[in-house]
Amino acid sequence: MTQISDYREVTGKMRNRKWMSLGLAGLVAVPLALAGCSTKGDNNPAQGTASPAVSAAPSAAANKEPVKLTMWGGVPPESGPQAVVDNWNKENPDIQVEYVRFVNDDAGNLKLDTALISSQPVDMYMSYDYSLYEKRIKAGNALDLSKFTDYNVDDKMGTGASLWKVDNKYYGVPTQKGMSFVWLNKDMLDAKGLPVPTDWGLDEFRDYANKLKGDKVWGAAQSDYYFNVPINGSMLKQSLTFSKPDGTSAFDNPLTVKALQVYSDMMFKDKSMMPHTEQITSKPALDQMFVKGETAMLFSTNQIFRTTNNVKDYPRTFKVAAAPAPKVNKDQTDYINAGGLGDVLSINPRTKNPEAAWKFIKWYADKGMLPMAAGGRVPSSKDFPVDEAVALMFKGVENTYDIASVKRVMFGSLPLGLSRLDKKTGTEQQVIYDKVFSQKLTPEEGAKELAKVHNANLQAAKK
Template sequence: MSKVKRNLFIAVPLLSLLVSGCGGAGNAEKEPAATGTGTDAEQAVTIKLSNWYAKKMDNWDIVIAEFEKQHPNIKVEFASAEDNNSNEYYKKLDLAVAGGDDLDILMFSNMTFLSQRAGLGMIQPLDDYLAKDGINFKDEYTADTSIDGKIYGLPGKSSQGLVIINEDHLKEAGLELPKDWTWDQYMEYSKAMTKKNGDKTRYGTYFHSWIQYGYVVQNFGQPVNANLTTDDGKTANIDNPFMRKSLELRLRGESEGSATPYSEVVSQKLNYRPQYFNQDTSMLVTGTFLIPETGGTDTIPASFKTVFAPLPKMKAEDPMSSNVSGDVLSIYSKSKHKDEAYTFIRWFSTEGIVLQGKNIPSWKKADLNDVVDRIIAGSKTPEMIDKASLLYVLENTKSTTAATAVPYHAELEKVLLEEFDKMMLSGQSIDDTIQHAQTKIQKIIDSKS
């Protein structure tokens, strides 16, 4: 996960240069789509994999070595700052495109970032490749990477919402590990696990500064209208029960003193990883991407056992589900090696990501038990990851995919963040927060039509 700033999403820089450099959104589709995956065995080519990950720490060295073993006529150049900062990566990517650099495979941390660039003609649709290989996308992957009916990338990891809990704190509070719970019960658990020791407070939960956690109920668990616009992109989606519930939960955490105060999160620039692993908080709403780290890393060893609970629900009768997101691998529309790039992203999104042993794959045909075993075995302290509760959550949570946010989603989140800050820091009411954000966001939507 990248070290994202409070605004969460960056505005895409140099859009005019990108449009002129890529020739507009439709030009890539007008070119004959390359198909097939073979190359001349006597003419090995090198493809560039642009991303933000650390090669060795995230096992990309193992992945690339195995791919090149299976495909000796394709070499993979790992192009990354290795800082796990996807926001900086996007800035560099846009500059590279504007400068006419040779690019092949582009990775995106979610569909919003991909959608912004697909609209500029940067991304090659994959429909012809998939059709040639006889692949039905929905039969293969849990995530949906389509935009306006075309597939613009293959999903790698599948990140779904869940809750990680410090087992020691759970037992200390006399609580049972929840297997099905609501957001209200989540806050009750948070209050029960909050503990004061002199001037220091160990909070029951921590909500990060990302505005996603401002509308946590809506963003994490609602498959329909999960974004700040309705799914058709025409109407502001702030005035709804899920947004209201999200804001109520955040204020409840403040008033009951069971969540790390938002003022501290912002002013001290706190990060969710040290807050949890240093035991300053007892549980986090997070994604499956964090599973490997619960077994410890070189930076932060695991000193306690983590157990897992499903994402809370709005109402008790609601189904146990979570929106899924995750990395998407795409082909640059001006790549000189599209066939070879496709060969890699198809292999990685299936066999490769399982071999990597770091994440839950979006590939439906993966053996979940094997995947979990690989992730646990690859951690520093495997015994600190509770496999039974993790498998329960993964096997019993229905994966849903929210509609891709509008390309100017960053503008909308900035508006919501401003109103959210007024509520959390200056006492603005929930009603005013919702009304102001609804009105301002609708104005932006109308200006784009």
């Protein structure tokens, strides 16, 4: 869900995570092209000869200052981006890139948007949320990439890339697969004789949680964002904006009711999942709960790699396996995994070096983002060296994962979709999820309320 990254995760409002502080913005130097000079030799028409030109200065190439670019992104520099630009800078002395971190929350995105319209240096930048990406395009802050004809985004990234087109044009390149999935403690599965799921629904997810729960061990854990993943995935087939053919909201449907009911039962009947109100109060670090063996399953995204790979600070003795996000019903054939492609890298139209920025983006998408794999970011380009990415992703911790299951989920062919639910609706709907999971609303009432706020915003958008 980067793309769908999930509005709370994407906007940094997850109660269970707090990202690192902002990096410092770099300076862009305008390249100086020093033209070579030469003196003219005497020309003697009578003899029909001319003396060769003599250079009066070193060549232009020898004195040309390198192009300097800044790339803004939301990932901490030590989690891959700094290594990316360091690799590029070594290979390309004529084009030097500096990475600038912005925190991917409301304040951080506002800082980026302000920089884009000011004199601050921003040549390239990442968008993690479709609504913000579209807003930047409409504000004239993203370059139309159709001027470049040497890179076929659709061919490189697959059908999911087209969801990032605006007016049938690309204003950024989606560079990674973003999806939600379930981490599992494989040792606990083995002890119960349970296989790693490859295709399941919420009923099976509930059954696993019930069988895996134990003394001081929750069967499953997930932050508030992920409650809407099965719901949204069930509606993506209808519309990227989750509306019916008649233009009204699709949230009021039996699958929404069932999803809300299953999660409520897991909290209050089975007691296999921490009650939402308790989670709000105690604000547990769910990723740390997982590596400590305090929950058998964890609904998350690729960001979990920062914790599961860090066996020094978070030692564990069990193997980690992965399963796809559960559908609402296992037999759904039109289910689309919410998330799609993400990490869209765009060029600021105000850059003085668009060609240099484009050269960097092509390199980044096809091979340059390799250091990002260690943090769990899955490249979307078909030409990316997958085996190298997997090797780096598990370097030094290979024996602590069920790698086959992780590769199946993260590098497989699950149908991916991109949610275009507007941010306002997502924020307002979260209040409703909170009420359902604190038993202030029934699942049936909750589904109607989700549709109600969505319909109000759909109508407002038409005005």
